[in-house]
Amino acid sequence: MSENVLKLENVTMQFGGVVAVDNLSMEINKGEIVALIGPNGAGKTTAFNTITGVYEPTNGQVSFLGKPIVRNHPQGKMKKAYKGSDAEKFAHEPVLNPTPDKITALGMARTFQNIRLWKTQTVFDNVLIAKHMLRTSNVFSATFRLNRAEEAKQREEVAELLEIVGLSDVRNELATSLPYGKQRRLEIARALATQPKLLMLDEPAAGMNPQETDELTAFIGRVRKDFDMTILLIEHHMDLVMDISDRIYVIDFGKLIAHGTPEVIQNDQRVIDAYLGVEEDA
Amino acid sequence: MKHMKREHLITAAVLLALLVGAFVLDATLPSYHIAIKVVKKACVYSLVAVSMNLLNGFTGLFSLGQAGFMLLGAYSYAVLCIPVAKRAGVYQYFDGGIVQFSLPEIFSGILGDTVGGVVGMLCALLIGGLIAALCAYLIGLPVLRLKSDYLAIATLGFAEILRAFFQWNALGPLTNGSNLLKNYPDLGGAAAYVILVGIFIAIILLLVNSTYGRAFMAIRDDEVAAEAMGVNLAHHKRLAFIISSFFAGVGGGMLAMYMGTVQALSFKSAMTYEILLIVVMGGIGSITGSVLTSFLYIASLEWLLRGLDSGTFLGISSPIFKNGFRMAIVSVIIMIVVLFFRKGIMGDRELPDLFKPRRKAAKKGGDAQ
Amino acid sequence: MQGLLPYLINGVSVGGQYALIAIGYTLVYGILRLINFAHGDVFMVAGLIMVYSSATMPMYLSIPLVLILTVVLGFTIERAAYKPLRTAPRMSLMISAIGVSYLIQNLAFYFTGGLPQPVTNPIPWISENVTVFGESTKRVTLVTPILTALLVVALVYFINHTKIGMGMRAVSKDFETAQLMGIKINSVISMTFVVGSFLAAVGAMLYFTNYPSVAITSGGMPGLKAFVAAVFGGIGSIPGAVVGAFLIGISEELIKGLGYSTFSDAFTFALLIVVLCVRPTGLFGEKVTDKV
Numbered sequence: 001m002s003e004n005v006l007k008l009e010n011v012t013m014q015f016g017g018v019v020a021v022d023n024l025s026m027e028i029n030k031g032e033i034v035a036l037i038g039p040n041g042a043g044k045t046t047a048f049n050t051i052t053g054v055y056e057p058t059n060g061q062v063s064f065l066g067k068p069i070v071r072n073h074p075q076g077k078m079k080k081a082y083k084g085s086d087a088e089k090f091a092h093e094p095v096l097n098p099t100p101d102k103i104t105a106l107g108m109a110r111t112f113q114n115i116r117l118w119k120t121q122t123v124f125d126n127v128l129i130a131k132h133m134l135r136t137s138n139v140f141s142a143t144f145r146l147n148r149a150e151e152a153k154q155r156e157e158v159a160e161l162l163e164i165v166g167l168s169d170v171r172n173e174l175a176t177s178l179p180y181g182k183q184r185r186l187e188i189a190r191a192l193a194t195q196p197k198l199l200m201l202d203e204p205a206a207g208m209n210p211q212e213t214d215e216l217t218a219f220i221g222r223v224r225k226d227f228d229m230t231i232l233l234i235e236h237h238m239d240l241v242m243d244i245s246d247r248i249y250v251i252d253f254g255k256l257i258a259h260g261t262p263e264v265i266q267n268d269q270r271v272i273d274a275y276l277g278v279e280e281d282a
Numbered sequence: 283m284k285h286m287k288r289e290h291l292i293t294a295a296v297l298l299a300l301l302v303g304a305f306v307l308d309a310t311l312p313s314y315h316i317a318i319k320v321v322k323k324a325c326v327y328s329l330v331a332v333s334m335n336l337l338n339g340f341t342g343l344f345s346l347g348q349a350g351f352m353l354l355g356a357y358s359y360a361v362l363c364i365p366v367a368k369r370a371g372v373y374q375y376f377d378g379g380i381v382q383f384s385l386p387e388i389f390s391g392i393l394g395d396t397v398g399g400v401v402g403m404l405c406a407l408l409i410g411g412l413i414a415a416l417c418a419y420l421i422g423l424p425v426l427r428l429k430s431d432y433l434a435i436a437t438l439g440f441a442e443i444l445r446a447f448f449q450w451n452a453l454g455p456l457t458n459g460s461n462l463l464k465n466y467p468d469l470g471g472a473a474a475y476v477i478l479v480g481i482f483i484a485i486i487l488l489l490v491n492s493t494y495g496r497a498f499m500a501i502r503d504d505e506v507a508a509e510a511m512g513v514n515l516a517h518h519k520r521l522a523f524i525i526s527s528f529f530a531g532v533g534g535g536m537l538a539m540y541m542g543t544v545q546a547l548s549f550k551s552a553m554t555y556e557i558l559l560i561v562v563m564g565g566i567g568s569i570t571g572s573v574l575t576s577f578l579y580i581a582s583l584e585w586l587l588r589g590l591d592s593g594t595f596l597g598i599s600s601p602i603f604k605n606g607f608r609m610a611i612v613s614v615i616i617m618i619v620v621l622f623f624r625k626g627i628m629g630d631r632e633l634p635d636l637f638k639p640r641r642k643a644a645k646k647g648g649d650a651q
Numbered sequence: 652m653q654g655l656l657p658y659l660i661n662g663v664s665v666g667g668q669y670a671l672i673a674i675g676y677t678l679v680y681g682i683l684r685l686i687n688f689a690h691g692d693v694f695m696v697a698g699l700i701m702v703y704s705s706a707t708m709p710m711y712l713s714i715p716l717v718l719i720l721t722v723v724l725g726f727t728i729e730r731a732a733y734k735p736l737r738t739a740p741r742m743s744l745m746i747s748a749i750g751v752s753y754l755i756q757n758l759a760f761y762f763t764g765g766l767p768q769p770v771t772n773p774i775p776w777i778s779e780n781v782t783v784f785g786e787s788t789k790r791v792t793l794v795t796p797i798l799t800a801l802l803v804v805a806l807v808y809f810i811n812h813t814k815i816g817m818g819m820r821a822v823s824k825d826f827e828t829a830q831l832m833g834i835k836i837n838s839v840i841s842m843t844f845v846v847g848s849f850l851a852a853v854g855a856m857l858y859f860t861n862y863p864s865v866a867i868t869s870g871g872m873p874g875l876k877a878f879v880a881a882v883f884g885g886i887g888s889i890p891g892a893v894v895g896a897f898l899i900g901i902s903e904e905l906i907k908g909l910g911y912s913t914f915s916d917a918f919t920f921a922l923l924i925v926v927l928c929v930r931p932t933g934l935f936g937e938k939v940t941d942k943v
């Protein structure tokens with residue numbers, strides 16, 4: 001049995017009366033590429049945001065490398081309004097609600113559906129800023145340049161990383177002046193710069209043409225190999241998902257409706273009904 | 283790489299020339315000459331504007347508390363530096379006040395008159411900065427969670443509270459109530475101001491170009507992305523707020539030094555607005571811009587445009603050149619910049635960028651949209 | 652308690668005047684998400700116009716003139732200083748507002764020579780002295796809350812029952828969608844400034860009846876306080892602004908009555924900071940969640 005990296009137990013996210021994620025449980029093991037798919041509005045990004053600390057889940061627990069990192073149970077007004085299940089399961093354990101930066105510090109890095117690069121910064125600085133998290137210097141030593149060794153080391157690592165992802169030639173360009181595909185790649189490089197153990201990609205192929213998607217597929221495969229990375233992926237492009245995923249979780253209306261290998265999912269009638277049958281973009 | 287060197291050499295030469303110029307002014311002109319006064323005041327404004335730029339321009343936190351932090355620095359400096367012998371006169375309504383020592387005098391006793399006096403004054407400036415920083419730390423906890431315009435109005439409110447507090451009679455033994463504080467020493471001439479402000483601004487520059495400065499800019503560009511990449515928002519915002527306030531406090535102390543008198547009444551929100559507009563005119567995110575505009579603004583107001591207020595300007599006499607015309611013209615210019623030249627004089631460029639080969643600089647300007 | 656009564660009466664009156672200014676802030680914020688820093692200065696200019704016009708012409712001409720000129724000023728500010736920045740970041744808009752405030756004050760300084768302009772010819776009937784509960788006060792103190800109430804009722808009717816009012820509500824809910832639905836954004840925004848300036852003009856005429864003179868800085872404090880009132884009540888909400896304004900007016904006067912005049916301004920801002928930290932959306936504000 002391989003090592004467990006991420007584990008969701010009974011995660012429910014309810015906004016007012018709307019249950020966006022309903023009792024979702026899933027697991028990702030070391031070295032796997034796992035995809036989370038579902039029709040538009042199925043709750044994929046919401047699930048993503050509860051894992052990364054952007055939202056506080058209404059109920060449930062998220063564990064990372066065997067340790068609980070996010071945990072909540074319905075409280076206050078939500079106690080009455082809660083529509084999900086297993087409200088009692090975590091009621092007696094302490095609530096854990098870290099901010100996204102704490103979760104990133106634990107070794108989970110993400111990209112965004114709508115690219116969020118720092119637009120006044122160069123390609124190089126975009127990646128370098130992600131290294132800020134790993135610093136040992138404080139504001140005084142950094143200001144008065146007592147951290148030269150660390151700074152030099154980080155710059156070297158960034159240069160290396162840019163080499164690997166093939167962005168070396170544009171390192172001094174502004175991030176936003178890159179073509180779309182390269183911006184996506186830069187976002188992934190930026191996430192890798194935090195030295196994560198789990199890489200989370202939120203619709204990395206959104207808005208890409210077939211050729212760019214193919215390149216991205218190859219790129220993600222390479223990232224897994226070169227960095228020995230575990231990857232969780234939200235995606236709409238079925239080709240990409242079926243190509244590179246080891247396992248797939250399918251959700252619809254916030255609920256898990258199927259899970260298994262790409263072959264199993266492709267032949268699952270519920271998935272075809274809910275999703276593949278109405279898939280419109282390719 | 284060769285060009286980099288050249289740009290920095292030219293920049294260093296320009297800065298050195300400025301310093302030499304300040305020394306020449308000091309040596310050739312009497313200390314009350316308008317040119318020296320302009321340089322001194324412009325230095326103070328430069329420091330305060332750069333400190334505001336650090337927060338509003340580089341970190342993207344729209345704070346309007348600058349006048350409040352300057353007030354803290356100004357009062358600290360004045361209270362700590364009034365000679366003991368003159369305290370009875372200054373605090374005439376409060377039995378000479380409760381502070382019965384003067385830092386320059388204490389240090390003079392140890393280090394001799396000249397050195398001791400300077401050390402004492404510098405200490406007083408730094409203490410003023412630290413007090414401002416401490417205040418920033420305390421109010422930063424609740425206030426920095428607020429979003430853009432709410433943050434602006436909360437910090438503005440904080441500055442107004444401070445202003446009222448310092449005028450309170452019960453604090454009179456410390457602050458002299460609503461009366462003036464005066465008779466404290468000044469550091470020296472134009473060169474002293476240029477050196478001191480130069481050092482402080484250099485420190486801010488180093489900070490901006492460090493890993494922390496980059497994190498600040500990441501917060502400005504995209505807060506959500508910064509947090510997702512491991513930048514602790516609360517910590518870094520507070521850090522920027524504290525550091526900016528520290529330098530605003532020091533700047534306030536220097537303003538007190540330059541003016542010769544301090545009164546809480548003069549640290550109004552209008553002062554904050556004035557500095558904000560200087561930052562905007564210089565270019566939000568450009569330290570060079572803030573400094574350059576401070577000098578232009580002060581020189582125009584205090585010197586070059588004087589004639590607009592007193593009847594004759596550039597040899598033209600007109601009845602419309604009466605009291606207040608100068609400010610009216612300046613504020614029209616400000617509005618034109620705010621509306622039509624939104625990047626200000628410098629955009630986000632710094633001094634070395636100006637000496638880069640022409641095409642490269644133009645490209646950067648074009649891309650920065 | 653008896654000693655505090657005149658302060659209480661005054662507080663109600665000041666509160667009413669703040670309310671008239673606060674509505675201008677809250678309307679503009681609701682639609683443009685802009686703290687219109689220049690609004691307090693518009694209020695001050697209305698006071699100046701009143702001083703000048705009432706000295707040279709009869710009341711039945713000067714009052715409409717004050718209203719019209721102030722409205723024109725508000726309209727012009729929006730067209731000249733805010734409209735060009737429609738697509739700019741919010742920070743630019745706020746900076747522009749601060750710039751306008753600076754410009755108005757400096758222009759006013761130029762035209763007045765920097766001297767406070769004495770209110771020599773106050774509006775007759777409301778500036779006469781009357782006696783309430785054994786306390787002597789000007790009639791304006793009593794007129795203000797009543798007039799404020801009437802104007803607020805009229806405004807609420809206007810917003811809920813006219814086409815342009817419906818446009819204002821739509822724009823404040825969702826700027827882009829309203830635009831797509833064919834609402835003429837620019838005329839709605841202009842209308843907002845017209846209404847806000849009109850109320851500020853009424854507020855100024857009442858406010859300065861109680862004061863001996865109008866100075867160029869006279870707009871700053873009442874403006875800021877009215878803004879605090881708007882935030883306190885939940886910015887964007889008209890009833891909120893009115894309730895907030897009365898609360899602030901009354902507490903401020905009571906603090907003066909208790910002998911802490913120095914802190915009457917500070918209190919308002921302390922209240923602001925507490926409200927912002929505890930309940931940033933104010934008493935009646937709607938909760939907004941950010942989308943990632």
